[in-house]
Amino acid sequence: MKVYLSGEIHSDWREQIISGCQAKNLEITFVSPNTDHESSDAAGDCLGEESNSFWRDHKSAKVNAIRIQNAIKSCDLAIIRFGDKYKQWNAAFDAGYCAALGKPYITLHSEDIVHALKEVDGSAQAWATSPSQIVEILAYTLNP
Template sequence: MELTVYLAGQIHDDWRETIKQEAAKRDLPIEFVGPQTVHERSDSIGEDILGEQPGKLFRDDAASSINNFRTQVLLQKSDAVIALFGENYKQWNTAMDASAAIQLRKPLILIRPESLIHPLKELSNQANVTVETYDQAIDVLSYIYE
């Protein structure tokens, strides 16, 4: 049985590759999907499809509509979601994706460091599982196959 897992979280480092590599090491039959990780593409997709916009607000709105469309389709097709909250970046998109997963009743694994226990307490309470490391998240997925 192959699972599709949506990887929600910041796009500024290679944490997704770490998750994918660990899953591959364990021979887990998982397809990973997620947001557009090429920042420039994500920011310009509205104008790339709809043409030049009359200002920054309209440019961001056009890009947001298309990025939200992509996220909604991929979240709905996913069997589970991993949402990473780290300490280095603002996590608005991660919170939005995690909340959408909860609303769609998608099983949610939340990864967050100990320092974010308090600010994420409500979201963590709604997740199926909250862990602190990538390995723990993969352990949870591995358990499905035992």
Template sequence: MELVVYLAGQIHDDWREQLKQLAEQKGLPLVFKGPQEDHDRSDEIGEAIKGTQPSSIYRDHTASEFNNLRTRIWMNKADVVIAQFGEKYRQWNSAMDASIALATGKPLILIRPESLVHPLKELAQRAQCVVETPEQALEALAYVFE
């Protein structure tokens, strides 16, 4: 059995790559999907498809259409969602993706540092499990295969 894992959350560090490498080392049958990690591509996709927009507001709106399409497709195909919340960046996309996972009945593994226990308490109560590191999230998935 192979699981499709949607990796939601921050795109400003290499947590996804670390998780993928660890899964490969452990020989876990996981396929990883997630948001567009190339920030420029994500910001420019609307204009790449629809052409130059009249302002930055329309540019952002148009890009979000295609980024939301990508997210919706991969979230629907996912067997489980891992949402990473970090210390440094505002995590609007993480919260949105975690909420979508819960609303669509997808199992959710929430990664968040101790400093975010209070602001994420309601979301944490709805997740299947809450961990502090990507490695712990992967151990949770490894347990599924035991």
């Protein structure tokens, strides 16, 4: 199974899921967007220097989209994490892209933002509040 880990980059939720799945010997390949903020912001710098930050961000978003769209198209399942500290518009976009492609996804977020994510959760196959719940869903999915 190939699982795409989308969303928040300021905590260790990805590592918790990966290590939890390894502990259960689940045969899963994990892929992610670039989780290094600085290099993600600089992804389009190879296309030429920009004096306006809007155009730098625009170029980098397009270059990052190549990686993200390919990862979503080729995954079997996406896990989409929404953190509490920042607005993850990119994660919401990834969820919408999954929904448009018919790719199953699970959202991962706390209860206090459930109202803001009601449409995103509405298309998800599950809503989890902890990485350990994600591990249990993956284990159930892979073990008959």
